[in-house]
Amino acid sequence: MSTIPADLKYSKSHEWIRTEADGTVTIGITDHAQDELGDIVYLELPEVGRVIAFDEVFGTVESVKAVSELYSPVAGEVVAVNDTLTNAEATINESPYENGWMIKVRLKDESGAEELLTADGYKSEIGE
Amino acid sequence: MNETLKVIEPTIFELSRPGRTGTLMPECDVPERPTAELLPGVALRNELPLPELSECEVMRHFVRISSLNYNVDKGFYPLGSCTMKYNPKINDQAVLMPGFSRVHPYQPEETVQGSLEVLYRMQSDLAAILGMDAVSLQPAAGAHGEQLGLALIRAYHEHRGEGHRKTILIPTAAHGTNPASAARTGYSVVDVNTNERGLVDVAHLTAQLEKNAGKVAGFMLTNPNTVGLFEEDIETISSLVHGAGGLMYCDGANMNALVGTARPGDMGFDVMHVNLHKTFSVPHGGGGPGSGPVGVKAILEPFLPVPQAAKRDDGTFYLDYDRPLSIGKIAPFYGAFLAVVRAYAYILHYGREHLNEISENAVLNANYLRVRLGETFPVAYDRICMHECVFTLKDLKKHGVKALDVAKRIIDYGYHPPTMYFPLIVPECLMIEPTETESMDTIDRFITAVEKIALEARDNPQLLLDAPHSAPVRRLDEVGAAKKLDLAWSPVGHSVDAVSVS
Numbered sequence: 001m002s003t004i005p006a007d008l009k010y011s012k013s014h015e016w017i018r019t020e021a022d023g024t025v026t027i028g029i030t031d032h033a034q035d036e037l038g039d040i041v042y043l044e045l046p047e048v049g050r051v052i053a054f055d056e057v058f059g060t061v062e063s064v065k066a067v068s069e070l071y072s073p074v075a076g077e078v079v080a081v082n083d084t085l086t087n088a089e090a091t092i093n094e095s096p097y098e099n100g101w102m103i104k105v106r107l108k109d110e111s112g113a114e115e116l117l118t119a120d121g122y123k124s125e126i127g128e
Numbered sequence: 129m130n131e132t133l134k135v136i137e138p139t140i141f142e143l144s145r146p147g148r149t150g151t152l153m154p155e156c157d158v159p160e161r162p163t164a165e166l167l168p169g170v171a172l173r174n175e176l177p178l179p180e181l182s183e184c185e186v187m188r189h190f191v192r193i194s195s196l197n198y199n200v201d202k203g204f205y206p207l208g209s210c211t212m213k214y215n216p217k218i219n220d221q222a223v224l225m226p227g228f229s230r231v232h233p234y235q236p237e238e239t240v241q242g243s244l245e246v247l248y249r250m251q252s253d254l255a256a257i258l259g260m261d262a263v264s265l266q267p268a269a270g271a272h273g274e275q276l277g278l279a280l281i282r283a284y285h286e287h288r289g290e291g292h293r294k295t296i297l298i299p300t301a302a303h304g305t306n307p308a309s310a311a312r313t314g315y316s317v318v319d320v321n322t323n324e325r326g327l328v329d330v331a332h333l334t335a336q337l338e339k340n341a342g343k344v345a346g347f348m349l350t351n352p353n354t355v356g357l358f359e360e361d362i363e364t365i366s367s368l369v370h371g372a373g374g375l376m377y378c379d380g381a382n383m384n385a386l387v388g389t390a391r392p393g394d395m396g397f398d399v400m401h402v403n404l405h406k407t408f409s410v411p412h413g414g415g416g417p418g419s420g421p422v423g424v425k426a427i428l429e430p431f432l433p434v435p436q437a438a439k440r441d442d443g444t445f446y447l448d449y450d451r452p453l454s455i456g457k458i459a460p461f462y463g464a465f466l467a468v469v470r471a472y473a474y475i476l477h478y479g480r481e482h483l484n485e486i487s488e489n490a491v492l493n494a495n496y497l498r499v500r501l502g503e504t505f506p507v508a509y510d511r512i513c514m515h516e517c518v519f520t521l522k523d524l525k526k527h528g529v530k531a532l533d534v535a536k537r538i539i540d541y542g543y544h545p546p547t548m549y550f551p552l553i554v555p556e557c558l559m560i561e562p563t564e565t566e567s568m569d570t571i572d573r574f575i576t577a578v579e580k581i582a583l584e585a586r587d588n589p590q591l592l593l594d595a596p597h598s599a600p601v602r603r604l605d606e607v608g609a610a611k612k613l614d615l616a617w618s619p620v621g622h623s624v625d626a627v628s629v630s
Contacts, residue, residue: 036555038532041610064606065549090607 001128002032005097010122011073016097017116020104025074028101029061029092032126037063040089045102050078054115058103061092070102073116080104136600137192139617144179150186196600198544200411204570208516208547208559209303209354211384211406215470219409222473223466233461237446244445247437247462250421250472257475257483258380258400259393260423264432265463270381273401273420274309274348276433276458280399280424281346281375282313283431283455293345293373297336299328301354301551303379315345322553326355326509328365337372344372350379351392352514354551356494356559358385366396375399375428383407384490384563385515388483398425404464407486408471419467433458489564490515493571497562500575504582508554516561518554529585529592531556536603537584539596541577 004010009017014033018026034040042062052058052072059070081103085091092100117125164172181189199205205212223229227242237244251263267273278296285293296310299320307317318336323329328349337344347369351359359365366376378392378400384407386392392400404419405412412418424432434454435447447462478486491514498507498517505519521531535545535558547559562571584591596602 039607041607062610064610066552 002030002035002126003097004030004032004119004123004128006119008097008119009073009116010119010125011071011116012125013071013073014126015070015073017073024079024104024106025076026101026104027058027073028096029070030122031096032128034093034096034100037061037068038065039063040092043085043089043092043102045081045085046078048078048081051108052076052078052105072105074105074107075109076105076107078103079106136196137189140179140181140186140189141177141617143181143185143189146180148180148182148185150181150183203542203544204562204566204574205544206546206560206562206566206574207544208356208518208561209381209550210412210547211381211403211515211561211563212412212544213384213406213409213563214565215409215411216474216477218477219470219473223469228466228469238444241445243465244437244447246469246472247465248439248445250468250475251437253472253475254402254421255423257387257391258383258402258423259391259395259397260400261393261426262429262432262436263421263423264436265419265421265468266433266459267401267420267422268459268464269405269418270379270401270403270420271305271309272459273403273422274305274377274379275313276422277377277399277401277424278309278313278315278346278348279455279458280422280428280431281377282315283453284375284428285345287431287453290373293343295340295343296345296377297333297340297347297369297374299349299353301326301553302348302350303354303381306348306350306379310348320347322355326357327353327359328361330361330364330368333365334368337368337374341372344369344374346375346377346398348377348379349397350382351395351397352382352385354382354559355509355518355554356382356385356513356516356561357509357511358514362395370396381406382515384561385487387487388478388485389487393423393425399423399428404467404471409474410467410470417464417467419464419471421463421468431455435462437462486564487515490562493562493564493566494560496568497560497571497575501560501578504575504579505558508557515563516559518551518557518559520554520557522556524582524585525556527585527589529589531558533589533592533595534558534578534581534585537581537592537595538577540598541581543574543577 010030014030016028016030020026040061040063044060046052046058052075054072054075056072057069058072061068061070082101085100094100200212200214231240231243247265250265254263255261264276267276285291294315295318296315297318297320298306298310299322301322310317318340320336321329321332349359351362353359369376375398376396378397380392380400380402383402387407399422401420401422404410404421410419430453432451432454434449434451434457436451437445438448439445494513494515494517498513501519502510505521508518508520521534524530531548535548538545549557550559581592
């Protein structure tokens, strides 16, 4: 059983989304995703300032098992990137929802938001 | 370096003792001159930290290391999508013949007629087996063959003034090398979905062809595909792709399911590679040079790389470089020649009459294993398979055990683990390819071992989580292996700058 915090939203491609007080959203990958991937060894994230579209590839995560692409569950501009993950990619395995966050995005519009899943929705999506 | 392995066998540098030697050099019988006079300064080093050992120490060192290795001569190696069949030793006898092993690539043509004839005959035999019109023996491996095949597709479109076709369609279940080869050749890759039956989703293919109309250079497909199933809609797929102006590329990694029985050329494929080191029993898996010949239909033949082995009217053989539309040279000399000789010996050994027995027995063995092991782990797409089948172990998660742990435990039972976590579309999968060279006894013993492991997963999961228990090394530091790319050993206090990659 993986952890699925009730206060987050989720995408079918296993990203989580947290809306912050300042209106930006923080994005990372779920506990289930990190568990499926296994030990993460490399991470490629976008530059601050890049504008990403809904469902666009915003990065790549490489584990000892496979290379997977990260799909943006929202559309907007990247306003922060978690640089502390560089050479410490294991943080994503250890703390996927807190220290393992990946990017913060200022939303352009709400398009795509209706596609997001609740914790319960994600739970049934991954069959738990 | 893993601690366990270090205890078992030091590196050859650690065994070295100054002044120790394995041979007595004869007295120099020519006038001695300073090395600096004979070689350019940049090629000279003052220090060369080579190991110094006696012959006996060297022999024991390498024999000890080789005994730690697992290989097809030692036991069952059911690595899916890899065709780790037993390699008959008659192939090695063939390459040991001095006419093959003692020739030099620059020898005059008239002194190597036999070798040239083997290349020529292999080109035509492979063309016949694949259903193609011509074959290049140049590529050094499967992925090299893929890249050549894509370069030929590119040359074809450019020659027709359609160089703007820059998209290659690839199913989501494909070998990872397919999109990599396409990207390397300058193509953008568009995914085609796999349907619930484990086959190409023809409706999605149609949609992608329409969406990318006028841009599609080709479709790369493995048949049988990576879940071990024959693409039943192959004729429809071929005509759709051809109708959109694209070419059909066959990844021939799974040719062991077809050899002697069915031909990709008859299914509409225009170009394909085949792995001599899989289907045609050339050793692989760290066992030496591979070979990934590429077969093409006549429309692509003018673009094949140079040289091609050819035959004159007087019956003599030569290497043909006079090919004006050729894409050029892609490999040193003439391909992995001795790999070609091994594969040619293998083909001759079976002969036209018996080649089909390879694929028939490979498919029979895989289906036997599918049905029997299917009682223990669900088969991802449970119907008659080709040469391999894919099981999903996701039900073990309730015991806290993954496919990885089962694979590691299989080592304890004396087998090489199957391919795991591929294809990516099947969760927690093991992909098993028994090949035709295994007896029913071997397959039965393997099935019994996996059945026992399934019980252990339920009753004593820790046994699996800690496996392997009996191998020379326990679980390796995979993160370290991926991140610390310091591959060169250097003696303490020495720097081996010339070879260090760190």
